[in-house]
Amino acid sequence: MSSAIDKVSAQIDANRAGVIQRLADAVAIPSVSGDAAHRPQVIQMAQWMAKSLEGVGCENIKFKELGKQTLDGQEVSLPPVVFADYREGKADAKKTVLVYGHYDVQPALKSDGWNTEPFKLEYDEKTGRLYGRGSTDDKGPVIGWINMLEAHRQAGVELPVNLKFVFEGMEESGSVGLDELIAHEHAQGSFFKGVDACCISDNYWLGTKKPCLTHGLRGVAYFKLHISGPAADLHSGLFGGVVHEPMTDLFAIMSKLVTPQGDILIPGIKELVTPLTDEEFKRYQVMDFSVQDMEGATGSKTTIADDKEKILMARMRYPSLSLHGIEGAFSEAGTKTVIPAKIVGKFSLRLVPDMTPAKVNELVEAYINAEWKKLGSKNTLRLEAEHGGKPWLADPNHWNYEAAAKAVQKIYGVAPDYTREGGSIPVALTFAETLGKNLLLLPLGRADDGAHSTNEKIDVSNYVEGSKLLGAYLHEIAAATA
Numbered sequence: 001m002s003s004a005i006d007k008v009s010a011q012i013d014a015n016r017a018g019v020i021q022r023l024a025d026a027v028a029i030p031s032v033s034g035d036a037a038h039r040p041q042v043i044q045m046a047q048w049m050a051k052s053l054e055g056v057g058c059e060n061i062k063f064k065e066l067g068k069q070t071l072d073g074q075e076v077s078l079p080p081v082v083f084a085d086y087r088e089g090k091a092d093a094k095k096t097v098l099v100y101g102h103y104d105v106q107p108a109l110k111s112d113g114w115n116t117e118p119f120k121l122e123y124d125e126k127t128g129r130l131y132g133r134g135s136t137d138d139k140g141p142v143i144g145w146i147n148m149l150e151a152h153r154q155a156g157v158e159l160p161v162n163l164k165f166v167f168e169g170m171e172e173s174g175s176v177g178l179d180e181l182i183a184h185e186h187a188q189g190s191f192f193k194g195v196d197a198c199c200i201s202d203n204y205w206l207g208t209k210k211p212c213l214t215h216g217l218r219g220v221a222y223f224k225l226h227i228s229g230p231a232a233d234l235h236s237g238l239f240g241g242v243v244h245e246p247m248t249d250l251f252a253i254m255s256k257l258v259t260p261q262g263d264i265l266i267p268g269i270k271e272l273v274t275p276l277t278d279e280e281f282k283r284y285q286v287m288d289f290s291v292q293d294m295e296g297a298t299g300s301k302t303t304i305a306d307d308k309e310k311i312l313m314a315r316m317r318y319p320s321l322s323l324h325g326i327e328g329a330f331s332e333a334g335t336k337t338v339i340p341a342k343i344v345g346k347f348s349l350r351l352v353p354d355m356t357p358a359k360v361n362e363l364v365e366a367y368i369n370a371e372w373k374k375l376g377s378k379n380t381l382r383l384e385a386e387h388g389g390k391p392w393l394a395d396p397n398h399w400n401y402e403a404a405a406k407a408v409q410k411i412y413g414v415a416p417d418y419t420r421e422g423g424s425i426p427v428a429l430t431f432a433e434t435l436g437k438n439l440l441l442l443p444l445g446r447a448d449d450g451a452h453s454t455n456e457k458i459d460v461s462n463y464v465e466g467s468k469l470l471g472a473y474l475h476e477i478a479a480a481t482a
C-alpha cells in the first residue's frame with residue numbers, strides 16, 4: 001500500500017505547476033454566492049467543477065437544480081449542486097466515501113484591503129503562499145480531491161475506495177435548498193446508497209505547523225435588524241435633535257447584545273451550554289497550541305483571554321456573538337452630515353451543543369423586543385432571522401478517523417491533534433444524521449490562511465501535501481477495513 005501512496009504522491013509533485021494552474025483557473029471565477037450580480041459566475045463555477053470531475057474519470061455527473069431565490073430584491077436561480085461518482089475495478093467490494101465541499105466563495109474587493117487582485121491567484125515565491133479568494137475556503141481543498149484523482153490515473157494506481165462527490169454553490173450563503181435535496185435523494189435511495197463514511201475538507205489546522213482531524217463544528221444563527229424612521233435621509237443640522245435617529249437606535253440595541261469581553265447579554269443563552277467536565281478540559285490542555293498561534297492567526301495581540309485553554313474553549317465549546325456590519329450607514333471618505341433614514345444591523349451567534357437556531361431565535365427576538373420598548377423610539381424595528389445551522393459533534397473513535405490519523409502520520413510524520421472547529425458547515429450535521437454514517441473533517445489549510453478575510457491564502461505546501469493527504473486517507477481506509 002505504501003508504494004501506491006508513494007507513487008501517487010510523486011505524481012502530485014510532478015504535477016505541481018499543473019495543480020497550481022488548476023487552482024488559478026478556479027480562483028479566476030468570482031463565484032460569490034451572496035451577491036446576485038455574481039450569480040452567473042457561481043453557475044459557471046458549477047460547470048467548471050463538472051468538467052474537471054469528468055476530466056479525472058468521474059461518472060454519473062449531475063446538476064441537481066434547487067429552483068430560485070430572491071436575493072438583493074431580484075429573483076435569481078440557485079446554483080446547482082454537483083453530484084458525481086468515482087468507481088473503478090471491483091467497485092462493489094470497496095468502501096464508499098461521500099465527499100462534500102463548496103465551490104462558492106465569500107465576497108472580495110481589492111479596495112477591502114487586498115494587496116493583490118482577489119480573483120487572480122498570486123504566487124509569492126518568498127513565502128511559498130498562493131493568495132486569492134477561495135484559495136483555502138474552499139476551492140483549494142475541493143480541487144485537492146481532483147488533483148488526487150488525476151495523480152492516481154497518471155500513476156496507474158487504482159483508487160481502493162469508491163467516491164461520491166457533493167459540491168454545492170451556496171455554502172457561504174446558508175446552503176439554501178441543500179438539506180431538502182439530501183432528504184429527497186436519501187428517501188429515493190439512489191445516490192447515497194452504499195455510503196460507508198463521509199469526509200469534508202473545509203476547515204483549518206489549529207496553528208501553522210501541525211495537521212489536525214476535526215470532530216465538531218459550531219452552528220450559526222444570523223440576524224438582520226432593520227430600523228427605519230424618516231421618509232428620506234435628513235440634514236443633521238436641520239433635523240438633528242428633532243427626530244428619533246435610526247442609527248442611534250441601532251447602536252443602542254447592538255451595544256446590548258455582547259460586552260467587549262465577549263459575554264453574550266441575551267438572557268437564556270448561557271444556560272443552553274453543556275457544563276465543562278474535567279475530562280473535556282484535559283483535552284484542551286494537551287492540544288498543541290499556544291497563545292502565540294492565535295496571535296499569529298489574527299495578526300495581532302488582541303485575544304480576550306491570556307491562556308491557551310480559555311482561548312481554545314472560546315473557539316470550540318462556547319457560543320459567541322459577533323457584530324458584522326451596518327447596511328445603509330454613511331461609510332465613504334469625507335464628513336457628510338447626514339441622518340440615515342433606514343439601516344440594517346447584522347450580527348450572528350455561533351452555537352454549540354445543545355443550542356438550536358430555533359431556540360436562539362426565540363431568545364434573541366424576546367430580548368430585542370424588550371430592549372426596543374425601553375428605548376421609547378418612534379422609529380420602526382424589524383428583526384429578520386436569516387440563515388441558521390445546528391452545531392455538530394462526532395465520535396472520533398471510528399475507522400474513518402483512524403485512517404485519517406495514519407494518513408497524516410504518513411504524509412506529515414506526526415500524529416494529528418483532534419479539534420473542534422469554531423466555524424459552521426450546517427450540512428455536516430445533515431449528512432451525519434440523514435445517512436447515519438461517521439463524518440470526518442480533514443482540513444488542508446492553516447490557522448492563518450485568512451478565510452473570509454483580505455489576502456486569503458493557502459501555502460503551496462499545504463495545497464500540494466494536502467492533495468497527497470486526501471489520497472493517503474483513502475488508501476488507509478481500504479487498508480483498515482479490508
Ligand SMILES: NCC(=O)N[C@@H](Cc1c[nH]cn1)C(=O)O
Pocket residue numbers: 137138171172173174202203220222422423424425451
Ligand atoms: N469554511 C466553512 C465556513 O466558512 N462556513 C461559514 C458558513 C456561513 C455561515 N454564514 C455565512 N457563512 C461560516 O461562516 O462558518
Ligand SMILES: [Zn+2]
Pocket residue numbers: 102137138171202
Ligand atoms: Zn468553507
Ligand SMILES: [Zn+2]
Pocket residue numbers: 106137172451452
Ligand atoms: Zn467560508
